[in-house]
Amino acid sequence: MKINFKSMKREYKILLIEDEKIYRMAFKRLVDDEKLPYDYIEATSVAEAQRVLDSQKFDIIIADYSLGDGTAFDVLGLVDDAPVIFVTGVGDEKVAIKAWKAGAYDYLIKDIQRNYLKAIPITIENAINHKKVREQVQLLSAAVMSTTDSVYITDLDNTIIFVNNAFCNTYGYQQDEVIGKNSDILSSRQDEDQANNQPYQNSDADEVEIYHIRKDQSEFPVSVSRSPIKDENGNEIAVVGVARDIS
Helix, strand or coil, X not given: CCCCHHHCCCCEEEEEECCCHHHHHXXXXXXXXXXXCEEEEEECCHHHHHHXXXXXXXXXXXXXXXXXXXXXXXXXXXXXXXXXXXXXXXXXXXXXHHHHHHCCCEEEECCCCCCHHHHHHHHHHHHHHHHHHHHHHHHHHHHHHHCCCEEEEECCCCEEEEECHHHHHHHCCCHHHHCCCEHHHHCCCHHHHHHHCCCCCCCCCEEEEEEEECCCCCEEEEEEEEEXXXXXXXXXXXXXXEEEECC
């Protein structure tokens, strides 16, 4: 992956936590030579980082693992939602695994030639993009879970793999009672079977008015819109259904 740094429009605010001057100077040289869009502040200890983090927000935190008054793990506890990149002079797989489990975005190992610096811009860009995607997914998930329409997702075998809160309230199921079940449990009527087995040739939603069955076996009319979910190659991987009670 090659990043065109000149094409970056946004300036990233970065906190560099590094107690060794030579590495702070190397980072500055990288930013200057590559003309990277970084507005960065330096801290040389956990305590200093805490003072800075108490008053400012950052897009990325780059923390040396071993600091004079603690480690990068102490920094993790000070950060709300900015990705944290660990940098260390000693390669240790156990520390790396522990860092990832604790919430660090990545773990870079310093080398004598300081080639690790070449990986920092790409790592930062990937971390920023990863955070954006995560925020979008969280927003979408919150929207789906809070909508008043019943939303359910099935795989290509009609097995239910997701339901939102409105679905549970409307149909009377707990999530664990319906996940993994065939969507046929929602209706035994022939028109529902036909709707479930329609082939999807495009991304347009198919909307029908049919009867569904709650957990207590009571029937009620719904307007159901069902659409295919496709992967990046255009292959169908699931189906999302939106049901609205029209009784």
